[in-house]
Amino acid sequence: MNIALLLxxxxxxxxxxxxxxxxxxxxxxxxxxxxARGAFELIRQxxxxxxxxxxxxxxxxxxxxxxxxxxxxxYCPLNYRLPDADLAALLGRITPALVIGDxxxxxxxxxxxxxxxxxxxxxxxxxxETVPDDDAREYDPGEGIAIQLxxxxxxxxxxxxxxxxxxxxxxxxxxxxxGSADEADAALVVVPPYHIAGISALLxxxxxxxxxxxxxxxxxxxxxxxxxxxAVTNAFVVPTMxxxxxxxxxxxxxxxxxxxxxxxxGGGKMPLEVIQKALERxxxxxxxxxxxxxxxxxxxxxxxPDEHRDALASDDPKVxxxxxxxxxxxxxxxxxxRGENGEALPAGEAGEIYxxxxxxxxxxxxxxxxxxxxxxxxxxxxxxxxxxYLFLSGRADDVIVRGGENMSPGxxxxxxxxxxxxxxxxxxxxxxxxxxxxxxxxxVTREGHALPCETEIKDLVRARLxxxxxxxxxxxxxxxxxNEMGKLLRRKVKDVLAG
Amino acid sequence: MKPGTxxxxxxxxxxxxVIRCADGTIECxxxxxxxxxxxxxxxxxxxxxxxxxxxxxxxxxxGKYELLCVKPGKGSLSVDGVALVTKDAKPLPASD
Numbered sequence: 001m002n003i004a005l006l007l008x009x010x011x012x013x014x015x016x017x018x019x020x021x022x023x024x025x026x027x028x029x030x031x032x033x034x035x036a037r038g039a040f041e042l043i044r045q046x047x048x049x050x051x052x053x054x055x056x057x058x059x060x061x062x063x064x065x066x067x068x069x070x071x072x073x074x075y076c077p078l079n080y081r082l083p084d085a086d087l088a089a090l091l092g093r094i095t096p097a098l099v100i101g102d103x104x105x106x107x108x109x110x111x112x113x114x115x116x117x118x119x120x121x122x123x124x125x126x127x128x129e130t131v132p133d134d135d136a137r138e139y140d141p142g143e144g145i146a147i148q149l150x151x152x153x154x155x156x157x158x159x160x161x162x163x164x165x166x167x168x169x170x171x172x173x174x175x176x177x178x179g180s181a182d183e184a185d186a187a188l189v190v191v192p193p194y195h196i197a198g199i200s201a202l203l204x205x206x207x208x209x210x211x212x213x214x215x216x217x218x219x220x221x222x223x224x225x226x227x228x229x230x231a232v233t234n235a236f237v238v239p240t241m242x243x244x245x246x247x248x249x250x251x252x253x254x255x256x257x258x259x260x261x262x263x264x265x266g267g268g269k270m271p272l273e274v275i276q277k278a279l280e281r282x283x284x285x286x287x288x289x290x291x292x293x294x295x296x297x298x299x300x301x302x303x304x305p306d307e308h309r310d311a312l313a314s315d316d317p318k319v320x321x322x323x324x325x326x327x328x329x330x331x332x333x334x335x336x337x338r339g340e341n342g343e344a345l346p347a348g349e350a351g352e353i354y355x356x357x358x359x360x361x362x363x364x365x366x367x368x369x370x371x372x373x374x375x376x377x378x379x380x381x382x383x384x385x386x387x388x389y390l391f392l393s394g395r396a397d398d399v400i401v402r403g404g405e406n407m408s409p410g411x412x413x414x415x416x417x418x419x420x421x422x423x424x425x426x427x428x429x430x431x432x433x434x435x436x437x438x439x440x441x442x443x444v445t446r447e448g449h450a451l452p453c454e455t456e457i458k459d460l461v462r463a464r465l466x467x468x469x470x471x472x473x474x475x476x477x478x479x480x481x482x483n484e485m486g487k488l489l490r491r492k493v494k495d496v497l498a499g
Numbered sequence: 500m501k502p503g504t505x506x507x508x509x510x511x512x513x514x515x516x517v518i519r520c521a522d523g524t525i526e527c528x529x530x531x532x533x534x535x536x537x538x539x540x541x542x543x544x545x546x547x548x549x550x551x552x553x554x555x556x557x558x559x560x561x562g563k564y565e566l567l568c569v570k571p572g573k574g575s576l577s578v579d580g581v582a583l584v585t586k587d588a589k590p591l592p593a594s595d
Binding site for chain 1: 502516518555570587588591592
């Protein structure tokens with residue numbers, strides 16, 4: 001079954017309802033389906049093996065994802081913020097493709113490849129001009145790959161994760177009731193098109209008949225203006241965006257935000273301070289923490305609105321701690337924590353997070369990472385408490401193994417952050433002749449505070465944790481490297497510590 | 500018959516996508532459904548005239564069949580004469 005069915009059903013049930021608002025232009029479900037069918041023609045004519053988008057979010061992203069699905073060609077949105085050399089390499093891995101984006105730039109990056117390039121405007125116009133002629137068409141049955149996403153590559157080179165129509169439809173059918181949105185509902189989508197959360201937002205909004213309001217390029221002021229202007233009811237943000245929105249509001253940025261009923265976040269660790277402030281700034285909104293991965297077609301665990309408010313109001317440290325948890329697994333997936341030998345671990349014990357379910361692809365272009373029983377090792381490390389709340393401690397690859405003892409960078413970082421002069425901290429493994437690996441930390445100091453000395457930092461860790469956690473090397477840096485989604489690039493910190 | 504097949508009712512406007520199926524006969528309004536619509540509509544059986552709803556999933560008790568209604572109609576769905584029931588999604592609290 002093809003993911004284009006989601007748009008076909010929306011257009012069948014409500015052809016004239018507004019589906020998308022982008023740059024002031026309004027598209028109905030009928031408009032989008034017609035354009036997707038036009039895009040199908042363009043894609044078929046181009047005889048390509050991929051449809052790639054090297055551009056910010058726009059109507060072209062919606063038309064391309066469904067056009068590619070109808071044509072049976074994987075849709076592959078690329079991260080336009082990557083350095084040229086990385087983009088050129090990715091463009092070389094998807095030849096021949098129909099690429100939507102800046103023609104000159106793509107020519108410069110991948111001129112030697114046989115790509116068919118359209119600017120955004122040209123692609124949209126041509127897709128609209130090509131008149132749909134239902135009877136003559138053979139749409140793809142949707143038995144193959146719908147979407148190929150290159151992972152962000154925080155620990156290694158980007159991997160080509162593939163999502164089949166069945167994975168994405170499994171997620172949507174399992175978690176969204178068709179046409180369930182009110183006509184006044186509007187979801188603000190600001191996540192870039194190459195991120196799984198951006199794609200699942202499109203699919204679930206269309207299937208629920210919830211209007212999508214797109215903000216192609218994030219700024220706190222632009223976000224606040226659209227929330228007020230389009231009476232936005234639902235929004236998804238990454239933690240860094242929420243921090244910047246709250247910061248702008250504290251500095252006096254105005255915006256009518258009373259229409260907001262639901263704010264979901266995910267894609268990186270949410271600092272406790274930010275979510276506490278957000279709960280105060282948006283007292284009427286329900287907050288949801290959504291945890292998911294590219295390889296799982298988006299959300300697999302959630303901390304819901306009531307759980308946020310209960311945690312904030314509670315005096316019980318256990319309940320309060322849930323504010324930093326990922327919540328509980330959604331009903332349509334199973335989650336297990338496993339130890340090094342693959343054995344399931346009991347509550348409270350940290351290990352690797354495994355997940356299984358229809359929406360879980362766990363598949364890369366080169367090979368599937370699923371085990372024989374369909375479980376996907378997420379490479380995320382964490383534990384589940386007695387009540388079933390999932391806590392993340394970092395990437396499994398980030399675990400520091402010192403003389404056979406496993407240490408999570410998170411626990412060391414949490415201690416470092418208690419120092420008044422420490423604004424940000426990153427712990428990672430550095431090579432050691434004696435131990436194999438040992439702890440190195442990079443620290444950003446807070447403005448207006450004296451630089452703490454190395455001994456002070458070591459003593460702080462020694463006082464709170466086992467002596468094995470005491471950093472062997474401490475460096476002070478101006479800032480830590482984050483990608484645009486707010487993910488800490490640990491491999492870059494490792495390079496600094498190794499140097 | 501296989502998953503992904505689109506079936507049309509012989510008695511009404513109903514159309515479904517097959518998500519899961521076995522060897523039984525899938526019916527709507529009491530008559531077998533097919534990939535093509537018959538020239539003459541079959542009569543709607545009174546016992547199977549409760550109607551189908553757009554976007555609802557219909558399943559049997561054993562979990563062998565699952566149909567998604569992609570066009571609603573007056574007939575209701577059954578397999579070998581046994582009525583199917585609706586299966587609800589488990590909506591998330593607006594996570595995306």
